[in-house]
Amino acid sequence: MSVVTLLAARPIDIEELLVPAGLLAGALLLSALIIWQVDRLRKKRALMPDTNPADSLTSFRAMFDNGELTREEYDAIRARLAERIKRKMHVTGPTVVSSTPDGQPPQGPPPKLPLPDNPADPPGTVQPP
Secondary structure: OOHHHHHHHOOOOHHHHHHHHHHHHHHHHHHHHHHHHHHHHHHHHHHOOOOOHHHHHHHHHHHHHOOOOOHHHHHHHHHHHHHHHHHHHOOOOOOOOOOOOOOOOOOOOOOOOOEOOOOOOOOOOOEOO
């Protein structure tokens, strides 16, 4: 028997086709949603560098020393990376970006900042450096 004979002998019931078609459409929609989420996550991770902000600061400092970055570019990058380092270390307070009067970054160790309050001390007291 041919397919035409089978189709002609038995009328097509729309209700029999709705369930498989609905399941197929649902599976395709779910697959598309999963692919979209995976692609979005992949792109998000591609934009986020896996490097340590301190390592990045070192490489930008070398670029500044070689003359590849201007003073303004270096200061802007340094401020952004300092914020990232602070967030990574869970430190609060203002970011200190300083330079010498001639516009060059300071040489030597950073200035000593007061230590945070000790929970045993009364509020507002600062330990000496």
